[in-house]
Amino acid sequence: MKKIIATVLAMVMALALCTTAFAAEQKYDVYDAESTDGTVIAGMNDLTLKYNKADKDAKQIAYYNLLDASGNIVRALATETGNYVAVDKASDADYVVKYAGKNTVALYLVAADAVVYENGEGTAYTELGKKCGQYNYKAAGYTTSDKFYTAINEADDEVYLFVKGHNSDATLLVDGKVIAVDTIGKLSDKVVQHTWVIDNEKLTAKCSACGATGKVYEKYAEVPSGATAEQVAGKWVVADKTATKPADGTSSPKTFDAGIAMYVGMALTSVAGSAVVIGKKKEF
Numbered sequence: 001m002k003k004i005i006a007t008v009l010a011m012v013m014a015l016a017l018c019t020t021a022f023a024a025e026q027k028y029d030v031y032d033a034e035s036t037d038g039t040v041i042a043g044m045n046d047l048t049l050k051y052n053k054a055d056k057d058a059k060q061i062a063y064y065n066l067l068d069a070s071g072n073i074v075r076a077l078a079t080e081t082g083n084y085v086a087v088d089k090a091s092d093a094d095y096v097v098k099y100a101g102k103n104t105v106a107l108y109l110v111a112a113d114a115v116v117y118e119n120g121e122g123t124a125y126t127e128l129g130k131k132c133g134q135y136n137y138k139a140a141g142y143t144t145s146d147k148f149y150t151a152i153n154e155a156d157d158e159v160y161l162f163v164k165g166h167n168s169d170a171t172l173l174v175d176g177k178v179i180a181v182d183t184i185g186k187l188s189d190k191v192v193q194h195t196w197v198i199d200n201e202k203l204t205a206k207c208s209a210c211g212a213t214g215k216v217y218e219k220y221a222e223v224p225s226g227a228t229a230e231q232v233a234g235k236w237v238v239a240d241k242t243a244t245k246p247a248d249g250t251s252s253p254k255t256f257d258a259g260i261a262m263y264v265g266m267a268l269t270s271v272a273g274s275a276v277v278i279g280k281k282k283e284f
Contacts, residue, residue, distance in 0.1 A: 027100035030066065030076060033093040033108070041076055046100050052115075061085065061178055063115045076111070084109040085177070114171045114178045122149035122172030122181070125161060132194050132210035135161060140184075149174060150187060161187045194239070196232050205237045214239040 030044035047066045054062040064084045066074045073082040076095055086107050087093050093108035125148040127134045137146065147164040151172055161184040162170060168180035184190055194207040196214065203216040217236040223229045229236040 028066075028097050028106055029100050030109075031096045031098065032076075033090055033096050041095075044074065044076060047074055049097070049106075059117045059120070059173070061115050061117070061173065061176070063112055064109060080111045081113060083112045083115050085112045085115070112178065113180055117171050117173035117178045119160075119162070119170040119172050119181070119183075120151045120154065122151045122162065122174045122179070124148070124174070125150045127191075130192060132192050132207055132212060135184075135187075135191050148184075149179075149181060153186075159187045161185060161190050194230075196230070196237050198233060198235060198237070205232070212239055 025048050027046045028049060029040045030047065031038070032041055044066070047068060050065040050067055052060075052063050052065065054060060062085070064086065065082060066076075066084065068074050075082045084095070087110050088108070090096060090108055092110065094111050095109045097106045097109055098104060099106055125135070128137050128148065130136050135148065137143075137148070142163060149162045149164070149172055150159050151162065152158070153160050162172060162181035163184055164182075165180040166182045168182060170181050170183050171178050172181050192209075194212060195209050196205045197208050198205045198216055200216075203218070205214040205216050206212070214230075214237045217223050217229070217238065220229065220236055223236050223238060227238045229238050231237075
């Protein structure tokens, strides 16, 4: 009797699995998030959703595609890429997706210009101005409405500065979203430079503009391993870590290693107008 019951239960479970496998695929209708008339967008009804999971190795965020009955990607607007990212609320969305023929919301979507962050993860950059270690954005032709970001370039392990989309030659992941940005350049080359005055007796240096201090070494071989050294008037200056903060506004070891020169060790103007060379002492 027990064997019979077990066999029946197994058959019931198998039947349930088959029913699920052959069940009709869920359909959805898409609405304009800003529309108040409750009308489905033309051609955006009875669609299916394709979910594309995030892939950190490929620098790709998770996103959705809307598919028609033939499996073709459908776009709400012809100018869109056809890639959509889920958001938490209607006020942040471009589109509201509901279960077909119902008024129940399945999810909120926003059109994505890009889903791959080719230039890595970005951090908001706010060290803007005319002081040493800051980026003089006004002199570069930008305004207060422009937004700036930094990211580490994997190719040279240096920190680069970006501004949110003008020509959009790069993409960054910022706060979970991929944004289009322009590459301004290596941060250490773009910020206002220190003007070091060297005390040859004490072997110390001080910036006449901002008061930052540093130690002076007569030979590059004397520079501590891992330090960023700046050549001034034939000597090497290493800015004190406590003198100023990194240019990206963080204090993480990674930011310092990747380019402490971002803020505290920038290219500088020597006392006698001599050429400036910045180098990071490496261990061998």
